[in-house]
Structures are given as structure tokens and as C-alpha cells.
Amino acid sequence: MTAVVIGLDIGGSKLAAALVGPAGQVTARADKASPAREGPDAMIDAAAQLVSSVRESAISAGIRPAALGVATAGVVDPDTGSIRSAVDTIKDWTGVPIGPRLAQLTGLPTAVENDVHAMALAEVCCGAAQGAQSALLVAVGTGVGGAIVAEGRLRRGRTGTAGAIGHIPVQIDDEDGARICSCGRAGHLEALASGPAIASSYASAAGLASVPALPAVGRASRAGDATATAVIRTAGTALGRAIGGLCNVLDPDVVILAGGVIGLGPLLLDPLTSVLRGEALPGPASVPVRVSRLGDNIGVVGAGIAARRLSGQAADRG
Ligand SMILES: [Zn+2]
Numbered sequence: 001m002t003a004v005v006i007g008l009d010i011g012g013s014k015l016a017a018a019l020v021g022p023a024g025q026v027t028a029r030a031d032k033a034s035p036a037r038e039g040p041d042a043m044i045d046a047a048a049q050l051v052s053s054v055r056e057s058a059i060s061a062g063i064r065p066a067a068l069g070v071a072t073a074g075v076v077d078p079d080t081g082s083i084r085s086a087v088d089t090i091k092d093w094t095g096v097p098i099g100p101r102l103a104q105l106t107g108l109p110t111a112v113e114n115d116v117h118a119m120a121l122a123e124v125c126c127g128a129a130q131g132a133q134s135a136l137l138v139a140v141g142t143g144v145g146g147a148i149v150a151e152g153r154l155r156r157g158r159t160g161t162a163g164a165i166g167h168i169p170v171q172i173d174d175e176d177g178a179r180i181c182s183c184g185r186a187g188h189l190e191a192l193a194s195g196p197a198i199a200s201s202y203a204s205a206a207g208l209a210s211v212p213a214l215p216a217v218g219r220a221s222r223a224g225d226a227t228a229t230a231v232i233r234t235a236g237t238a239l240g241r242a243i244g245g246l247c248n249v250l251d252p253d254v255v256i257l258a259g260g261v262i263g264l265g266p267l268l269l270d271p272l273t274s275v276l277r278g279e280a281l282p283g284p285a286s287v288p289v290r291v292s293r294l295g296d297n298i299g300v301v302g303a304g305i306a307a308r309r310l311s312g313q314a315a316d317r318g
Pocket residue numbers: 166167168181182183184185188190
């Protein structure tokens with residue numbers, strides 16, 4: 001693909017759109033707050049406006065975007081561009097035909113991908129997994145998501161759910177009672193290791209009246225607060241065990257870590273990596289573990305890569 005496309009990243013707190021070049025170059029990026037509580041029509045209108053503004057700046061620079069790629073929260077049906085299921089990050093998102101609606105509003109051919117699946121497309125194309133034939137991406141933020149690339153292709157699974165590492169059961173018998181996950185089930189990884197889970201674990205262990213923001217937990221740990229350190233270590237341990245187990249199943253070329261919680265740095269990454277290597281069998285134990293290099297652009301780049309399949313070229317890695 002040589003054409004420039006528009007990548008649109010739809011999240012529960014923010015919308016972002018940008019021009020994405022053939023090697024993942026991002027220009028003309030625009031962001032706005034996501035009207036996630038106002039329902040699908042408000043989300044689609046806000047997204048279409050953002051795409052229009054990026055497209056206008058492209059056209060004024062003499063560029064005609066060839067297609068629109070969308071990365072969104074929720075399980076996506078890539079054939080229809082609709083949301084098969086979603087938790088309530090975005091109100092009433094399940095069933096929304098986001099691809100057809102945006103194609104109609106923008107007049108652009110539109111491809112839709114789950115946001116974490118799109119992250120893996122981005123990292124393999126032009127990030128920390130560039131050139132890898134297989135990769136396991138784990139995104140730790142408000143939730144815990146994952147994506148699997150095998151033999152050069154993104155694995156979406158039979159229903160688009162593949163890679164949902166956050167919903168691996170990790171607690172079997174917990175004296176405190178297993179925590180309830182965002183999906184409603186008990187004892188899943190996300191309920192222990194997401195940003196909100198770490199912050200609320202800290203608040204309850206430290207006896208705080210309100211739940212602090214995650215960076216405050218990191219600062220407390222660095223200032224010598226043993227409770228904060230223990231809570232972050234528990235999350236890192238849970239992540240390391242789950243990722244190590246998956247490395248035994250998949251034996252990937254590389255593990256990529258993305259998402260805001262990874263910003264806790266060595267407080268989280270040291271226990272994560274050492275537990276991962278301890279859990280993994282002798283071969284997978286040496287897997288390279290890298291942090292995403294695309295930062296905040298990972299979603300728009302992945303959305304742009306998703307648009308490639310519309311051009312039907314061999315460069316399609318999805
Ligand atoms: Zn779950």
C-alpha cells in the first residue's frame with residue numbers, strides 16, 4: 001500500500017484521528033474527548049467530525065486519503081464492521097455497525113478492528129515487533145487486553161475474541177474472595193492487574209477513603225510505601241504468570257507490553273519479567289520482552305494498518 005489513509009482510534013475517554021503513511025508515519029493528528037456516556041449516535045457524530053477535520057487538513061496539503069481504518073473497544077466482526085459485544089466502556093456499543101455508519105458519513109471505504117488487535121498490527125508493522133512472524137501483545141490500562149500474531153497474521157479467532165488475556169482465570173482460591181472482573185466473572189487477570197484494580201487494591205490495603213490515581217500509587221511505592229510496592233508486585237506477578245503460561249502455548253518471537261500501566265516502569269516490569277521467565281519452559285523463557293515504541297500513536301497507526309486490507313495488497317498482515 002502506498003496511499004495515505006486515515007486512522008481513527010475510538011476509546012472510552014478519547015477519540016484520536018490522524019493521517020497514517022505507508023510506513024506508519026503519523027501526521028495531522030487531532031484528538032477530542034469521547035462522548036462515551038452519551039450513546040452510539042454521539043460517538044459516531046464526534047468520530048465523523050474528527051475524521052472530516054483530518055481529511056480537510058490532508059486535502060489542503062494536496063493529499064487524498066484513500067480509506068479509513070477504525071480501532072475501537074469491543075469485539076469486532078471484521079467482515080461487517082460491527083461491534084459484536086462490548087463492556088460498558090462506551091454506552092450501548094454492542095451491535096453498533098460502526099464501519100458502515102462511518103463509511104456512509106465520510107464516503108471513505110472503512111475497515112474496523114478491535115483496538116488491541118490494531119495495536120498488534122501497528123507494532124508488527126512499524127514498532128517494537130517489526131519484522132516478527134509471531135508476537136504476543138499485552139495491553140495493560142483501564143482493562144487488560146491482548147493480541148496474537150502467528151505466521152505473520154493477526155489471529156482474531158472464530159468470534160473476534162482471540163487474545164483476551166485479561167479474562168484468563170488467575171485466582172482459584174483466594175481467602176479474600178476472588179475479585180469480580182469487568183466481564184462479570186470472578187478471579188480474572190484484569191480484576192487484579194488493570195490500572196483501576198491496582199489503585200483500588202492499594203486504597204483498600206492502605207485503608208484510604210478514596211481510590212487514588214494510578215501514578216500516585218507509583219509515587220507512593222518509590223517513596224518507600226511497602227503497601228504500594230506489594231500491590232504493584234502482585235499485579236506484575238499475575239501478569240508474569242499469565243504471560244509466561246501463554247508463551248508456553250504460543251512460543252512467540254517477541255512479547256510486546258503496551259498501555260498506561262506499563263508506565264509504572266521497573267516497579268511492575270521487574271516482577272513481571274522475572275515471574276514470566278520462571279513460569280516459561282526453557283525455550284520460551286528467553287523470549288524478548290519489549291515495551292511498545294509507538295506510545296500514544298499506537299491506536300491510530302494500528303487503525304491505519306487495518307485499512308490496508310481494503311487495498312487487497314499482500315502487505316496486509318491481518
Ligand atoms: Zn473477565
